[in-house]
Amino acid sequence: MLGYIYAILFYAATAILVVGLAWKIWIYARTPAPLKIPTTPAPKTRGGVVLRMFREVVFFESLYKSNKWIWLFGWTFHMGMWLVLIRHLRYFTQPVWWWVEIAQPFGTYAAFAMLIGLGGLWARRVLVERIKYITNPSDHLMLGLLMGIVLSGMMMRFVTRTDIIAVKSYMLGLLRLEVGYMPADPVLMLHLLLVATLMIVFPISKLLHAPGVFFSPTRNQVDNPREKRHIAPWAAKLEN
Amino acid sequence: MAADGNDIPQLAHPLEIPKLKCGAMAESSPYVASPDHQAGVGFPGELLPDWKERALAKMKELAQKNRAFRVYLDTCVKCGACTDKCHYFIGTGDPKNMPVARQDLLRSVYRRYFTFAGKHFPKLVGARDLTEAVLDEWYSYYHQCSQCRRCSVFCPYGIDTAEISMAAREIMDVVGKGQKYCNEIIGKVHKIGNNLGLQEKALRATLEDFEEELEEDTGVSVRLPLDEKGADILLITPSADFFAEPHIDGFLGYAKVFHEAGVSWTISSYASEAANFGLFIGSYENMREVSLRIRKAAQDLGVKRIIFGECGHAWRVAYSFLNTLAGPWDFLDQNYPIPQHICEFTWNEIQKGTLKFDPSQNDHIKLTFHDSCNVARASGMGNEAGGQFEIPRNILKTVCNNFHDMPRDTIMESTLCCGGGGGLLTDELMDLRTKGASPRMKALQETTEEHGVTHMAAICAICKTQFAKVMPKFGYDMDSIVSVHQMVSNAIILTGQDGDDEEEGDGEDAA
Ligand code: HEM
Ligand code: SF4
Numbered sequence A: 001m002l003g004y005i006y007a008i009l010f011y012a013a014t015a016i017l018v019v020g021l022a023w024k025i026w027i028y029a030r031t032p033a034p035l036k037i038p039t040t041p042a043p044k045t046r047g048g049v050v051l052r053m054f055r056e057v058v059f060f061e062s063l064y065k066s067n068k069w070i071w072l073f074g075w076t077f078h079m080g081m082w083l084v085l086i087r088h089l090r091y092f093t094q095p096v097w098w099w100v101e102i103a104q105p106f107g108t109y110a111a112f113a114m115l116i117g118l119g120g121l122w123a124r125r126v127l128v129e130r131i132k133y134i135t136n137p138s139d140h141l142m143l144g145l146l147m148g149i150v151l152s153g154m155m156m157r158f159v160t161r162t163d164i165i166a167v168k169s170y171m172l173g174l175l176r177l178e179v180g181y182m183p184a185d186p187v188l189m190l191h192l193l194l195v196a197t198l199m200i201v202f203p204i205s206k207l208l209h210a211p212g213v214f215f216s217p218t219r220n221q222v223d224n225p226r227e228k229r230h231i232a233p234w235a236a237k238l239e240n
Numbered sequence B: 001m002a003a004d005g006n007d008i009p010q011l012a013h014p015l016e017i018p019k020l021k022c023g024a025m026a027e028s029s030p031y032v033a034s035p036d037h038q039a040g041v042g043f044p045g046e047l048l049p050d051w052k053e054r055a056l057a058k059m060k061e062l063a064q065k066n067r068a069f070r071v072y073l074d075t076c077v078k079c080g081a082c083t084d085k086c087h088y089f090i091g092t093g094d095p096k097n098m099p100v101a102r103q104d105l106l107r108s109v110y111r112r113y114f115t116f117a118g119k120h121f122p123k124l125v126g127a128r129d130l131t132e133a134v135l136d137e138w139y140s141y142y143h144q145c146s147q148c149r150r151c152s153v154f155c156p157y158g159i160d161t162a163e164i165s166m167a168a169r170e171i172m173d174v175v176g177k178g179q180k181y182c183n184e185i186i187g188k189v190h191k192i193g194n195n196l197g198l199q200e201k202a203l204r205a206t207l208e209d210f211e212e213e214l215e216e217d218t219g220v221s222v223r224l225p226l227d228e229k230g231a232d233i234l235l236i237t238p239s240a241d242f243f244a245e246p247h248i249d250g251f252l253g254y255a256k257v258f259h260e261a262g263v264s265w266t267i268s269s270y271a272s273e274a275a276n277f278g279l280f281i282g283s284y285e286n287m288r289e290v291s292l293r294i295r296k297a298a299q300d301l302g303v304k305r306i307i308f309g310e311c312g313h314a315w316r317v318a319y320s321f322l323n324t325l326a327g328p329w330d331f332l333d334q335n336y337p338i339p340q341h342i343c344e345f346t347w348n349e350i351q352k353g354t355l356k357f358d359p360s361q362n363d364h365i366k367l368t369f370h371d372s373c374n375v376a377r378a379s380g381m382g383n384e385a386g387g388q389f390e391i392p393r394n395i396l397k398t399v400c401n402n403f404h405d406m407p408r409d410t411i412m413e414s415t416l417c418c419g420g421g422g423g424l425l426t427d428e429l430m431d432l433r434t435k436g437a438s439p440r441m442k443a444l445q446e447t448t449e450e451h452g453v454t455h456m457a458a459i460c461a462i463c464k465t466q467f468a469k470v471m472p473k474f475g476y477d478m479d480s481i482v483s484v485h486q487m488v489s490n491a492i493i494l495t496g497q498d499g500d501d502e503e504e505g506d507g508e509d510a511a
């Protein structure tokens, strides 16, 4: 019974996440940028833009220039998150990929990195006057949701010890469209519920920054307006 | 209320973060355009009964036509990195002048009508209905943004508040609530060809006066040609260069450089304006129409090249948009950048060795350089990224012996706006302009204390006018702001000039 409820939840959440994100990305990609607006100095070549984007996504370069505290907490949280995500792949792969194996020991500490990062970001929302001013209830909820995921995950890892073998075979089953047995562990149930919630809100929340950053014209445009004419389809129509 | 700069903030350093002063600038608002001004730019004359529907329809259209608008409204995570980056926030402490808060004025409405979360859980995500009070708030705070893009440099996603404030101004225009200063001026350009409404005859007379002045000063006949068919170069320069100080001195500087370089050039009375305020109101159509005048002038005069004079936002439109708006420029000489900046031209000539200077003519000046926002963060010069920082400085260091930069976090891509850009250079906003200038002024004061800097050079007509007006409030003379080509003009030695090769003591009054 529990297995079926969570199966439905996960299939629905995955569908919403995938379709929702694909839809948003489609809209971003389809919407033209009528003018060249890279924040200069900007790269003069495509390769340069790829490099700029890489630095933004991997190192949060602009944020680093901007505010060292936000950078420290934000970067710690995100990098921790990627490690944890990689670590989680072992629940969905059999045999486990070698690079996922390698990440295992780091993944454990990554949870602490996420915790520290999220804690720092949340503290700023409450303690720094300016950030408090721009914070909406949804911003607290999002941090709470992530914090809940991290804490329930850590509970299972360090305190209550869930039956990982059973969870893994349940997940592998879902991948083959087979619903198996899911352990009725309250912490696990909470963890998975929160994760599904995160997946569902992803395409309708500020988490859209993840795809959004790649579509930001100030960051992804090549600085060559004099060399190459840039024109949006709707603007071209003005010309006849 | 409208304190006339009597409450200028005393900043401990240029980027000091102020305490929040909620509502401090709520009363600041420029004059609304009259029906005549609105008609001149193709917008309804007054607030229409169905303004709300029109505003939302326009918002939807913008989301479909402009990726920046859509992505930036969705993407912000409220991290707060931009909150202390706006000179108007630093100068006023009004939290709605924090870039993200400024975006939120519009984002809140966008969310309410166009997003799932905002439609169903408005309180949760800070979404709100569009009301007349909201419209008034937009009018006030989107005219407290000089569209300088400093915030965009520091946002992890490059979210550019300028894009949002341009969009907001366009929405306000289409519902009939435009800004007088910008729209009146754009109307004049459409009709007459420049911001001032200066007719061909008056322009010709002005140029003739300048020619006489130049000949008196130098003993050399330096020409200022108008509407000369067959000239190689069309000079497009801000019309302030024809009538305001220190702009004129810069303009005479270009003329001397052209003269010495031995090129033929002309001004056009039809396109006698580099400025393009269509940018400030976010109107592609108006911006395009103004740009097309330049295309027509270039074709009618049969020139081979186009060079722009010292003007910040004009250079943004020229460098970044002109090819888009009025291209392709296949009828011009492809061996030169199209268009080219006067600084690029001058620096090229300096490198070729065609120009002779006596930098000691500027020895009474200790100089620094103010990077104008639109040049620094929205355009480029030369072939290298960052040429817009190097080239003007290279020129200044060639013509002036004493040059010192202001603190690094207040120049180049981090430059602080003069406080008067983006269509805010109007008297009724003087309080805002003064407070917005205070971070830049503090940086200058520090440089004065440390290096004895006396003058600041700029390559933007708006910066020059703004500084001439506000510098006296910060303990500087109004002529402490100089044009880059004014410095060139002071130091250049024309072939055959009186005193050529000889040391004469009368250089002091060259400015
Ligand atoms: C391409 C991938 C991503 C990039 C480049 C990126 C980058 C950033 C940056 C630069 C910030 C601002 C600094 C900060 O507050 O941490 C941020 C905030 C945030 N990111 Fe991401 N992110 C990515 C993916 C994700 C994903 C997949 C999630 C979610 C599960 C996520 C969750 C968050 C949250 C919740 C915040 C706001 C933190 C707060 O409230 O202060 N990010 N992200
Ligand atoms: S820096 Fe960018 S993402 Fe962060 S609050 Fe400002 S606009 Fe939003």
Ligand code: SF4
Binding pocket: B085, B086, B087, B088, B097, B098, B099, B102, B144, B145, B146, B147, B148, B149, B150, B151, B152, B160, B161, B162
């Ligand atoms: S563009 Fe400039 S003036 Fe406008 S919000 Fe950003 S920093 Fe402030």
